[in-house]
Amino acid sequence: MANVLITGATGLVGGHLLRMLIQQPEIARITAATRRPLTTIPAEVHNPHDPQLTDALAQVDDPVDIVFCCLGTTRREAGSKEAFVHADYTLVVDTALTGQRLGAQHMLVVSAMGANAHSPFFYNRVKGEMEEALIAQQWPRLTIARPSMLLGDREVRRTNESLLAPLFAFLPGNWKSIEARDVARALLKEALSPQKEGVxxxxxxxxxxxxASQA
Structure with missing residues (x-):
């Protein structure tokens, strides 16, 4: 039985993952730290919330075994480069540090295809810098998921994704778009699989x- 911490539970991947965690008998306790309170969740899900997610994370005191971070936005949604860095770098690192404080041994994070700390593209560079920061924390086990364009029903539609989704559906290999629920399903499978040390x-x-193997 495992105790988990998740951030990003109000998002596309995180919402699917939270619902899967609730149905998973191998999960003993779920702590979902969010900016705004979750709705329609079982009483056993602990939901510390604060408009400043870092303050919500500071409220978490119970031991944790596994940490999931599904935070992610775009520069347009964030409103500025600084706000994007705060959401996709700072808060991800804060999630990881909280997990380490609570004794977690496995961190799983949703990054992005093309993540590279040396990329000339701002989005990819921030994602790569985030990955490097987590690697530097020297987790016993760190799982980094790099999905392509995510498919699914968002509360707020992203124009670029709506326009490009039909194209990405026909691309090969890693470029092919992926359902958010499939990313969540893969993360859960990796979290509950036998230990694979390192990154x-x-x-x-x-x-x-x-x-697909879990379908």
Whole structure:
């Protein structure tokens, strides 16, 4: 039985993952730290919340075995480069540090295809810097998921994704778009699989493969 901490539970991947965790008998306790309170969740899900997610994380005191971070936005949604860095770098690192404070041994994070700390593209560079920061924390086990374009019903539609989704559906390999629920399914499978020490980077094509094996 495992105790888990999840951030990003109000998002596309995180919402699917939270619902899967609730149905998973191998999960003993779920702590979902969010900016706004969750709705329609079982009483056994602990939901510390605060508009400042870091303050919500500071409220978590119970031991944790596994940490999931499904935070992610775009520069347009965030409103500025600084706000994007705060959401996709700072809060991810804060999630990881909270997990380490609570004794977690396995961190799983949703990054992005193309993540590279030396990329000339701002989005990919921030994602890569985030990955490097987590690797530097020297987790016993760190799983980094790099999905392609995510498919699913968002509360707020992203124009670029709506326009490009039909194209990405026909691209090969890692470029092919992926359902958010499949990313969540793959993360859960990896979290509950036998221990694989060190850093494990999972490409989008591999995420689809893992998810298909659980269907």
């Amino acid at each position: 494990n980077i999972i490409t989008s094509a591999k995420l689809r493969e893992i998810a």
